[in-house]
Amino acid sequence: MARHEYYNDDGEAERELCPRCGDTFLGDHGDRKHCGKCSYTEWE
Numbered sequence: 001m002a003r004h005e006y007y008n009d010d011g012e013a014e015r016e017l018c019p020r021c022g023d024t025f026l027g028d029h030g031d032r033k034h035c036g037k038c039s040y041t042e043w044e
């Protein structure tokens with residue numbers, strides 16, 4: 001299974017904020033990102 005680059009130079013996971021909530025991080029599911037709060041889903 002291909003591994004994506006989840007980490008930046010500081011070794012911390014790069015996580016995108018939900019564009020709808022603004023204060024909630026999107027969960028990474030490999031080929032998509034999902035907000036558990038409002039169910040927003042973003043495909044890569």
Ligand SMILES: [Zn+2]
Pocket residue numbers: 018019020021022024035036037038039040
């Ligand atoms: Zn959200």
